[in-house]
Amino acid sequence: MKSYLYLLLCLIASCKVSPSGEEDLPMRPIGQIKETVYIYEENGKEGLHDSVGNIILPAQFDYIQDWQEYGFILVDSGGRKEYNDYKFNKYGLINATGKVLFRPQFDYVLVNDYSSLVLKDSLYGYVDTTGNWLIKPKFKHAVPFYRGTAVVEGKGKYFLIDKKEKLVSTIPFDTVWGFKNGVSVVVKDNQYAFVDYKGKLISTFSQNGISEFNWYHGQIMKDGKWYVVDTTGQIKIKNGFESLSIEHKEGKIYAEGVMGGKKVRIEL
Incomplete structure (x- = not known):
């Protein structure tokens, strides 16, 4: 009985009236956050609102990913849906409070350790959870931060750096x-x-x-x-x-x- 009631409540939540009040539209909750935040759709665009319908972020993106990690949520405009998947055109970043950290502009994003590795114009850089640059794109190759340390490539060698771009190790490695x-x-x-x-x-x-x-x-x-x-x-x-x-x-x-x-x- 408890399982049935839980499924019923989930169904009701997913069929609430859209913030515009025009019609019932399906909503997707953002995963991995304490407060319930929903993705809603209006006029072909997606935005965020809370569990009682208060708009957190007006609908403006073609797609908002229903998952957050280290405070980041991926968004896009100009991509396309293929079956049950979504093909990004450009990656942007928002958070669950509705703040737009970066509008869609990145060719690649990988989140880890309270930061995002981003690729723009064939160069990698890093951004923080507030939407500020940790390191602007400058590396041909790089990996996400791990416990405050990242691996970047410069002049054919690989270096370990921290989030202030200081060398963690002075040794230039081949790999x-x-x-x-x-x-x-x-x-x-x-x-x-x-x-x-x-x-x-x-x-x-x-x-x-x-x-x-x-x-x-x-x-x-x-x-x-x-x-x-x-x-x-x-x-x-x-x-x-x-x-x-x-x-x-x-x-x-x-x-x-x-x-x-x-x-x-x-x-x-």
Whole structure:
């Protein structure tokens, strides 16, 4: 009975009268926000209003995405609907209070860490949740911020920067894989190492082999053997493996592989 009543209430909410009072129009709630905010349609345009019909943002965009992340909501004008999907023409950004942060102008947007990576005129930049530029578009390649650190490319090298565009690490890398569990693999002069998001190298460079972090542990090869490294760079198991994988089973993390010709599983 409770499930039936919940579905009924959802149906009623989705069939409220539009703010213009002209006719009943379907509405879509914005996901991932505490206060209920709806997308409504009027004269072929979309806007926002609250649960009692008060307009938050007058209808003006062709599309408003029914999801928010770190305070950002994507909007567009000039795109098209294809089946159950929407193809953006240009990306804009608003928030759930109805503030237009940026009108549709970006070719690409990726949100993370209370900021948005944006692409405009073939260059990447970053904006904050208030609609101000953190860093205006200037990079040919870049990735979103992760715990306050981003990877950007300049003059063929990759650098770690913070949200004030200051260098987190002074080392120019040939490649940065991207952060996972707070750690990234970096490459310099065909050698591999681990660096944390604060820019600290937590391993020496190795020519032999390396893997990305899984379950907060990585693998690095030395003298033909694989070793387990944690997020501080500590070698967790003294002896090396001939083959190795990091597994998560029943809430525990294990190093599984072959050591000394025998199969072993060691809890980390």
